Amino acid sequence: MEVSFPALILIPMAFHLVIIGVCWLYYLMREQAARWTPGRRRIYRCQVCEFVYLDARDVPLARCSRCGCLNEAVKT
Secondary structure, eight states: OOOOHHHHHHHHHHHHHHHHHHHHHHHHHHHHHHHHOOTTOEEEEOTTTOOEEEEOSOOSEEEOTTTOOEEEBOOO
């Protein structure tokens, strides 16, 4: 069975491009899923400097990372 020279080049290249494309789509979808996962973080707004920040700890008051003031979570 004879295989032409362009086929020897194109078939492996196409195979590798398909593998790279599948990996790219997998990581793109994984990144999108992580972005839309709400998690257990709470949103806080500092009453002194009005800085908005997130905190993953389950505490009633969180310290502002900018000015150090204690704030309650924003009611959503």
